[in-house]
Amino acid sequence: MRKFFVFCLLAMRLKATAQKTPFELSGKTETTTYHAAIAYYENLAKTYPEARLLTYGNTDFGKPLHLLVLSHDQVFDPSAIKKSNKRVLLINNGIHPGEPEGIDASMMLARDLLKGKKIPKDVVICIIPLYNIDGSFNRSGTSRANQNGPIAYGFRGNSKNLDLNRDFIKTDSKNSAAFQLIFNTWQPEIFVDTHTSNGADYQYVMTLIPTQKDKLNPILSAYLTQTLVPDLYKGMEKMGYPMIPYVNSIGETPETGITGFIDPPRYSTGYTTLHNAIGFMPETHMLKSYDLRVDATYKLLQNYIGIIARDAKIIGENKRKADELVSTQKEFPLDWKLNKSEVNDLTFKGFEAGQKPSTVSGADRLFYDRNKPYTKTIKEWNKFEPAIVVQKPVAYIIPKAWDRVIALLKLNNVKVQELEADQKIAVESYYIGDFKTGTRPYEGHYLHSGVKVNPVPQNQQYYAGDFVVYVNQPSNRYIVETLEPQATDSFFNWNFFDSVLDMKEHYSAYVFEDTATELLKNNPDLKNKLEAKKASDPEFAKNGAAQLEFVYKNSDYYEKTHNRYPVARLVTAIKLDLK
Numbered sequence: 001m002r003k004f005f006v007f008c009l010l011a012m013r014l015k016a017t018a019q020k021t022p023f024e025l026s027g028k029t030e031t032t033t034y035h036a037a038i039a040y041y042e043n044l045a046k047t048y049p050e051a052r053l054l055t056y057g058n059t060d061f062g063k064p065l066h067l068l069v070l071s072h073d074q075v076f077d078p079s080a081i082k083k084s085n086k087r088v089l090l091i092n093n094g095i096h097p098g099e100p101e102g103i104d105a106s107m108m109l110a111r112d113l114l115k116g117k118k119i120p121k122d123v124v125i126c127i128i129p130l131y132n133i134d135g136s137f138n139r140s141g142t143s144r145a146n147q148n149g150p151i152a153y154g155f156r157g158n159s160k161n162l163d164l165n166r167d168f169i170k171t172d173s174k175n176s177a178a179f180q181l182i183f184n185t186w187q188p189e190i191f192v193d194t195h196t197s198n199g200a201d202y203q204y205v206m207t208l209i210p211t212q213k214d215k216l217n218p219i220l221s222a223y224l225t226q227t228l229v230p231d232l233y234k235g236m237e238k239m240g241y242p243m244i245p246y247v248n249s250i251g252e253t254p255e256t257g258i259t260g261f262i263d264p265p266r267y268s269t270g271y272t273t274l275h276n277a278i279g280f281m282p283e284t285h286m287l288k289s290y291d292l293r294v295d296a297t298y299k300l301l302q303n304y305i306g307i308i309a310r311d312a313k314i315i316g317e318n319k320r321k322a323d324e325l326v327s328t329q330k331e332f333p334l335d336w337k338l339n340k341s342e343v344n345d346l347t348f349k350g351f352e353a354g355q356k357p358s359t360v361s362g363a364d365r366l367f368y369d370r371n372k373p374y375t376k377t378i379k380e381w382n383k384f385e386p387a388i389v390v391q392k393p394v395a396y397i398i399p400k401a402w403d404r405v406i407a408l409l410k411l412n413n414v415k416v417q418e419l420e421a422d423q424k425i426a427v428e429s430y431y432i433g434d435f436k437t438g439t440r441p442y443e444g445h446y447l448h449s450g451v452k453v454n455p456v457p458q459n460q461q462y463y464a465g466d467f468v469v470y471v472n473q474p475s476n477r478y479i480v481e482t483l484e485p486q487a488t489d490s491f492f493n494w495n496f497f498d499s500v501l502d503m504k505e506h507y508s509a510y511v512f513e514d515t516a517t518e519l520l521k522n523n524p525d526l527k528n529k530l531e532a533k534k535a536s537d538p539e540f541a542k543n544g545a546a547q548l549e550f551v552y553k554n555s556d557y558y559e560k561t562h563n564r565y566p567v568a569r570l571v572t573a574i575k576l577d578l579k
Contacts, residue, residue, distance in 0.1 A: 019043075019111055023104035023150075028291035031100040031150045032107065034063075034136045037129045040107055041068050048114040052076045056185075057178030060159045061134040065178040067186075070113060070125040078186050087123050087312045089304060090188035092179070092268060094130035095165050095195075097154025098144045101284050102194025103130055105297040113305075120309035126186055131175060134159035146198055149290035165193075166443045168271035169482060170494040171408060183272070184413045189319045190278050190308055193268040194297055197283035200247050200254050201368035203349040205288045206236060206296040209246040209261050209281040211269050214384040215336065217276055217322040223314065224278055228307060235303035241296045244348060245380065246283055252366060253353045258346070260382035262336050265481060265489040274478040275412070276322040280304075323474035332480040333386035334487040342383040349375050388486050392476065393569035396483050397427060397460075398467045402566060405491055406467055408482070414475045417468045420577045422461070427568035429458045430485060432492075432501065448493040451486045453565070460568060468576060483567050492565065503562050509548060516551040526554055 021040065022032040032040070038053075045053040050071055055064035069076050073084075081088065093102035106127045113119050130136055136154035143155050158164055158173060167176045183191075197207055210229055213221045236243050250256045263270035269279030282300050284293035308315060352372035358365040398405060400418075409416055434452040471479055485492035507515075520527045530550060534541040540550075552558055 019115070021104060021107045021111075023294060024108070026151075028294065029149060029151055031104055031153055031290075033139070034130055034133055037103060037107060038066060041066065041110070041129055044068070044110060044114060049074050050119055051110070051114055056182050057174065059133050059175045059178060060162075060173050061137070063133050065131070065133075065175065065182065066129050067182055068110060068127040068129060070110060070119050070127075072119040072121045072123075081124050082187065085122075085313075085316055087190070087308050087315050088126060088186050088188040089123060089308055090126045090128070090183065090186060090191045091301065092128045092131055092191070092193045094128075094132050094136060094154070095193060095268065096156045096163075097130065097132050097136040097138075098147070098156055099194070099196035099284075100150065100153050101196060101290075101293045101297040102192075102282075102301075104294050105194070105301060109298055109301050120305060120312075122312035123305060123309050124186075125305065126182075126188065128179070128182065131179065132156075132158050132164050134175070135164075144196075144286070147196065147286040148288065160444075162443060165268055166266045168268055169265045169489045169491070170443070170445065170496075172444055177411065180408075180411050183275070183277075184411065187275070187413075188272075188277055189315050190280075190304065191269065191272045192280045192282065192301065192304060195281050195283045196286050196293065197246065198286055200249055201287055201351050201370070202244070202247060202254060202285070203351070203373055204242060204244045205285055205292050206241050206243045206300060207246045207283045207285065208232070208243050209263070209269070209283060211273050211279040212260060212262050212336075212384060213382075215262075215270075215273055215333070216278070217325060219318050219321050219325070220276060220278055223311075223318050227311070228278065231307050232300070232303050235306070236296075236300060239299045239303075241299060242349070245346070245382070246281070250381075254348055254350050255353075255376065255378055257343075257379035257381065259338060259380070260384065262338070262384055270489070274481060275475065276319055276326060276477075326476050327472055327474055329392070329476060331389050331391055332477065332484075333389050334481065334484055334490075335387040336384045336488075337387040338381055339383040339385050340381060342381070344380045344382065345377050346380040347375060348378045349373065390480065390484050390486070392471045392480055393428070393571050394573050395468050395470045395570040396479070397425065397462060397568045397570055398469065398483075399462070399566055400465045400467060402496070405482075405496060405567075408491075409469060409479070412475055412478050414469060414479055415473055417470070418579045419462055419464055419466045419468065420579045422463050423577055424459050424461050425568075425570065425576070426457065426459050426572070426574070428455050428571045429460065429568050430455055430565040432485065432563045432565060445495050448495070449488075451490075451492065453485055455569075458568075468570075468578060485565055497566060500561065500564060500566055503559065505559055507552060507557070509545070512548060512552060512557075515557070516548055516555075519551060519555055526551065529554065 022036050041053050045051045052069050054067045058064055093106055135158050138155035139152050141152045162173050164175055167173050171177055213225050233243050246261055247254050248258050248261055265271045265274055269281055272279040351368040351370050353368050355364040356367055430453040433454045435448045436450040438447050481487045482491050540546050
């Protein structure tokens with residue numbers, strides 16, 4: 001009997017140890033590896049019927065993206081969950097594997113929710129254990145030079161050396177496609193992407209970046225600013241972790257004031273905003289000890305779950321109303337600017353900053369004195385206004401050749417239809433008038449910006465199988481902000497359509513001189529246009545080659561597709577032959 005008792009006691013201890021995370025077993029100084037994390041979640045899913053570990057798509061590293069789903073009712077079908085009017089919280093971890101607090105906190109949180117039977121009835125919790133699987137295998141303790149632990153961690157870039165938190169629109173990685181499949185399958189109302197900060201030194205362990213409030217639908221923005229964020233701050237204060245907005249300093253130190261963070265759709269929270277989900281990037285402070293950073297992340301995730309459970313009906317109704325309003329919305333901002341005239345006072349707990357000689361260079365260098373904490377009032381600028389606004393068309397028409405664009409639209413739950421027969425359609429075409437391009441690659445692209453477009457009414461020939469996208473959908477923001485070239489993270493700016501910027505035909509000057517003579521002789525309007533240009537532009541008047549080019553580009557010989565953006569706008573509702 002005594003042997004049996006000892007055996008049972010040992011088994012109980014082993015079971016308890018088996019449910020501890022690598023972070024806990026290390027004395028809270030190490031973060032888990034990918035294999036250990038997945039094995040841990042597999043064990044939870046086998047042990048508890050309220051948990052299921054799913055896989056989606058693939059990643060650049062050749063492994064699928066995992067999703068742990070926690071469901072009080074043991075229902076794991078997204079459609080059934082939506083029909084039962086439950087909220088979905090999606091937590092993404094390890095987009096930057098060198099910032100692993102969320103990876104470890106989520107493992108403990110999932111276990112504790114399951115063991116304590118604490119999964120809320122009206123909230124389904126979805127956890128991506130480790131998003132940048134690739135980078136997690138590139139493990140060291142030195143790639144984040146400013147960070148205080150853990151002992152070893154992953155690398156920011158994935159196996160293509162992409163920063164996955166810049167890839168949510170262009171989707172150069174398989175990771176991004178798999179994430180978008182998860183997101184658009186589960187359609188969360190609230191999204192949290194866990195991170196670690198860089199920058200100034202201050203007293204806070206946790207800082208917070210919500211979705212930029214001015215970019216959100218007003219209904220969602222009101223709930224975010226009046227209820228969700230204030231209650232998160234109150235909850236964290238009670239738990240011993242007072243928070244502050246992400247310290248995006250104007251100058252070298254926070255005393256100069258901070259600005260809100262504008263998150264274009266290349267970022268996770270900018271992407272989720274396009275789908276009327278409220279997103280957050282919690283950023284723990286890199287100089288605080290790793291155990292405190294994990295604990296703060298754990299407690300913040302607890303707060304999210306508590307608030308979402310409490311406000312489940314309100315959050316669901318807000319999302320429903322926002323989707324309806326976006327479906328009928330007529331104007332869409334494409335770019336944003338900071339309103340520098342609107343400023344708030346913010347109580348801030350920091351450390352005195354000063355200058356002292358550098359032991360490396362001898363020049364003065366910045367340092368923070370942790371023996372001199374302070375509480376001061378600083379300025380915060382967090383009001384953003386539209387810089388460019390566009391009226392939505394009735395629909396966009398996309399030739400079937402641009403299949404990558406169509407695939408991404410479909411991945412994002414955009415309803416697309418196909419023309420059934422060849423048809424000439426009266427559309428508004430954009431000609432790209434001007435744009436700037438970076439001189440160095442950014443995330444694998446020479447990114448465009450400052451795009452100017454010239455809209456031109458045209459009758460264009462389209463063919464059976466070309467695509468029509470009506471702008472009457474809850475996903476309107478995704479449609480408009482990817483297909484309008486002037487949008488910050490449009491497909492055009494990410495080089496999807498660069499081939500239209502090349503001329504495919506030209507002329508030999510000695511031959512075209514005679515053709516141009518005939519054109520000017522037979523077309524008085526063209527001749528007058530040329531003379532007016534010469535009269536207004538002295539440099540042009542002295543440049544024979546430029547004048548010949550002018551005649552060419554104002555004649556029928558010049559190709560109509562040069563600089564013509566291939567996605568046309570249907571601005572008047574007409575009957576189309578659709579499948």
